[in-house]
Amino acid sequence: MIIVIGASSFIGVHTVDYLLSQGCEVVVTGRNNKFKSHYDALGVRYVNLDLRNNSDFENLPKHGVEGVILLGGLLPANTAVNLDTDENAADYFEINTIGTINVLEYCRKNDIKKVISTCSYADVINSWNAEHPVTEDEPRSYRYNGDHAVYVFSKNAANDMLLYYNAQHGMSNSIFRLPPVYGAGPHGFYHVNGVLMKSAIQKFMDKARAGEDILVFEGDERFIRDFAYVKDVARAFYLAIKSENAKGLYNMTSGVGVSMKDQAAIIADVFCEGKKSNLIKVDKSNGNPRSFLFSMEKAKRDFGFEPEFSSFRTMMIDYKKDLDRGLYKELFNY
Numbered sequence: 001m002i003i004v005i006g007a008s009s010f011i012g013v014h015t016v017d018y019l020l021s022q023g024c025e026v027v028v029t030g031r032n033n034k035f036k037s038h039y040d041a042l043g044v045r046y047v048n049l050d051l052r053n054n055s056d057f058e059n060l061p062k063h064g065v066e067g068v069i070l071l072g073g074l075l076p077a078n079t080a081v082n083l084d085t086d087e088n089a090a091d092y093f094e095i096n097t098i099g100t101i102n103v104l105e106y107c108r109k110n111d112i113k114k115v116i117s118t119c120s121y122a123d124v125i126n127s128w129n130a131e132h133p134v135t136e137d138e139p140r141s142y143r144y145n146g147d148h149a150v151y152v153f154s155k156n157a158a159n160d161m162l163l164y165y166n167a168q169h170g171m172s173n174s175i176f177r178l179p180p181v182y183g184a185g186p187h188g189f190y191h192v193n194g195v196l197m198k199s200a201i202q203k204f205m206d207k208a209r210a211g212e213d214i215l216v217f218e219g220d221e222r223f224i225r226d227f228a229y230v231k232d233v234a235r236a237f238y239l240a241i242k243s244e245n246a247k248g249l250y251n252m253t254s255g256v257g258v259s260m261k262d263q264a265a266i267i268a269d270v271f272c273e274g275k276k277s278n279l280i281k282v283d284k285s286n287g288n289p290r291s292f293l294f295s296m297e298k299a300k301r302d303f304g305f306e307p308e309f310s311s312f313r314t315m316m317i318d319y320k321k322d323l324d325r326g327l328y329k330e331l332f333n334y
Helices: 010-021 036-042 054-059 089-109 121-127 149-169 200-210 230-242 260-270 297-303 312-324
Strands: 002-005 026-030 045-048 067-070 115-120 174-178 189-192 195-198 214-218 248-251 279-285
Touching (some): 067 089, 067 230, 115 230, 121 149, 214 260, 230 297, 260 312
Parallel strands (some): 002 026, 002 067, 026 045, 067 115, 214 279
């Protein structure tokens, strides 16, 4: 049996579907009943659980649990707090750090040896570059300001607790370091310092469907990013749960960088519904973007994971196919 905590999330629903496709018995949790009917229809047991409440863990199975996938948590993209006027640092630590400890204590007390959680790629933001893939050995190097700062602090502390339980209590916990993850789900809008904004990929997709010009800025051909596809992430969870070697921190990306210009060109091609968008070069900088690229060698070595969607075009073709058939549309209202 595998427990997915935070299954009322984008990555959660894809992960549960993949686990079920592999014949796994799955129990899921959510903080409210928003996704309960979805999982009831799949014959999956749904448990209400708040990571902050120890008593909620009493409702989880105590025997026959192979591992726990921890996806619940507080993310800056989902919070409307404006740090210019307010502060929610305590919330991040209460949910992400103390919540992780509560999961680990549930596992320790019930002899469950494996938890797989996630963390932000921004824990090494000062090491991002386009030339050399960042490995898991790269020292943490992060920012102390901005809406992602305390989130990163809280996840770093949570990750250290996962590793502490490995060393102190003989567990085999893993952490997946995630970049932006694409796939059918709620990618249209997200919060930046509390302000709801349309995502860059949604802007590209909307313009491509309408056949409108897409602006590419000076330097966009050099500015590269390394994304992940949600179906790859879901498969990686399964492989890591089943592996005897998976333990510690793992990059979880495509391992391939794609420039902003190429992203725009591919989306213009894949999402075209009539007139194809023209790429219009603008001779000015698009702010101060950072390139990032990550090595995927450790995951390949330890549990045989290689991304099936390393090509951004392949990723977008599958993404559009799922959007066109309305996959999870009733859950996320995208």
